Amino acid sequence: MATLSFNPTRIPHKPISKTASFSKPSELLFPFSLKPSKHHVKPLHLQSNIITKLSVSTQEEEVETEKEDLEEDDPTAETVYLDQETDPDSIVEWELDFCSRPILDVRGKKVWELVVCDDSLSLQFTKYFPNNVINSITLKDAIVSISVDLGVPLPERIRFFRSQMLTIITKACKEIGIKPIPSKRCISLLLWLEERYETVYTRHPGFQKGAKPLLALDNPFPMELPDNLFGEKWAFVQLPFSAVREEIASLETRFFFGASLDLDLLGIEIDDKTMIPGLAVASSRAEPLAAWMNGLEVVAIEADTSRACLILSVGIATRYVYATYKKTPVTTAEAEAWEAAKKACGGLHFLAIQNDLDSDDCVGFWLLLDLPPPPV
Structure with missing residues (x-):
């Protein structure tokens, strides 16, 4: 399993499972039918x-x-x-x-x-x-x-x-x-x-082994998605890591919404051809949707196979049911494979908002990372 640490420690990478493909958009419907630093940092x-x-x-x-x-x-x-x-x-x-x-x-x-x-x-x-x-x-x-x-x-x-x-x-x-x-x-x-x-x-001489954090991080039950955040269609997708880096670079040159991560600092070293899992969201009101999402501090997306839904985490302790799908062996396998691909990339994934699922352009692009809570 890939892990994260500071540069120069690198993230070992496992190839994405060949049992699933994310490049073909799924026709599943929504419920209603970041400046990379170039500094090298010492430990x-x-x-x-x-x-x-x-x-x-x-x-x-x-x-x-x-x-x-x-x-x-x-x-x-x-x-x-x-x-x-x-x-x-x-x-x-x-x-x-x-x-x-x-x-x-x-x-x-x-x-x-x-x-x-x-x-x-x-x-x-x-x-x-x-x-x-x-x-x-x-x-x-x-x-x-x-x-x-x-x-x-x-x-x-x-x-x-x-x-x-x-x-x-x-x-x-x-x-x-x-x-x-x-x-x-x-x-x-x-x-x-x-x-x-x-x-x-x-x-530290005063260290207490086994002491639990006084202020544990919240992981509340997901809430219903506000009306202004609904899209019309979504799909599990994938992009080569080289294309993900291009999207990140475009955040600095193009006027569209999104957020990046400092890949140099994270020590992420993945081959340019490696496919990074993501979620594409299509909407006829893509720009307003992306603008609303831009103010939410988007953290991560999780495929919850037990509830047959996607969970969107934003801010500190807010979780939304972002989308649902009909639970079948096929959709469950696809969601599980998407989660496995995300873990194989050290938790790296993305959210893309588009006018149409077949479009090559994004109105908003967020690079996301699943991180376990800190031990303190």
Whole structure:
């Protein structure tokens, strides 16, 4: 099974099962009948809050290097990092998590941590907090301090993925003029938390093995799809990975709706000819439909064979019954094969909105990724 990790670790790829074909549009009806970064990023736990200074002697340089190595290896150290090659003014959006960790302080209470990055991981910041100071004021002050300490402007937007922190994060952001965006499209942040669990938290002297996350992620029962999000037809489809990359590139040059993922950062290495599974949606009102979808923070699509439907996940904790189909051995096999193909590609899939299923052009294109919840 393919897995995800940071560059340079790559995703091993398995070929899509030959038992199913997704290229021919299905005539199943709807119920009513993202700028890829080119930066190479070091393993995140190696970033520290050390600012290297020029020394006048080789001996001083060696001492400074040894000191950095010790602090980089310290799981209690905090991170304050900005890529020197990145223009601070270009970082207009942050990804943020503010939550407890499986670590106990000297009082026997769970330690909280603020983790902030941008989608390219050019900006990285972590800070521990005791559990008795967790409020919007603490968070607001911390956000301002990141801006000051790293010499970057406050962001225009902050994405976060925990519904339980909605009130605190929203209040803190609005008090300093930042737009809060509840969204699980925090891919860089989610992968960083997974990496920190393995390389930082488990090595912390206060680590509590087996501790469950205090703020578990929601996976609510899917709701009925709003009228404005209905299409007219849909089909399981597939595109060569080369064509998927072309669609991503076109997001920067053509005026149409959608969202991308940083494939370089994710370390995704798939042959150009590999077929990526997706869902094509056709509508006579494709542009308005794509515009509505563009404001939803589309996360992923799941084929639920037990209910004979497709589930659309958006935002933090919203799930819709996106489409239904008649349950037969043939349709069940096709849905299962689509899910298997998605897993074989490390969870990579896409949503395309078109005027017609036979069209070669998309009005909207979203590159999506199934990710397991972080271990914290």
